[in-house]
Amino acid sequence: MKSTQICFPKFPVPQIANRIIGLRKITRIDQELFMSALLAKKSLSQEEQSLVEQVYEGLNRGWIKVVE
Numbered sequence: 409m410k411s412t413q414i415c416f417p418k419f420p421v422p423q424i425a426n427r428i429i430g431l432r433k434i435t436r437i438d439q440e441l442f443m444s445a446l447l448a449k450k451s452l453s454q455e456e457q458s459l460v461e462q463v464y465e466g467l468n469r470g471w472i473k474v475v476e
Contacts, residue, residue, distance in 0.1 A: 421445045421452070425459035429466060433473045 424442045428434045434442075442463070446452070452460065466472035 418448070419445060421449070421456045422459055425456075425463055428463050428472060429459070432466070432471060433475050434463070434467070435475055 419441055421442070424438065424445055428438055428442065446460065449456075463472065467474070
């Protein structure tokens with residue numbers, strides 16, 4: 409049986425984070441794109457670190473909703 413692998417397009421971390429923050433929601437696809445973009449990088453810039461913290465804080469405080 410073959411395993412299925414989904415390949416997501418590559419978007420810059422700031423573009424994905426700003427979309428999540430701006431819409432105040434994160435979908436499963438947003439999460440996959442965000443994690444893929446973050447894990448593909450060896451290190452994050454200060455801007456990217458700040459955006460990751462904003463997304464985390466938004467999720468933690470309920471400002472960003474998780475939707476399907």
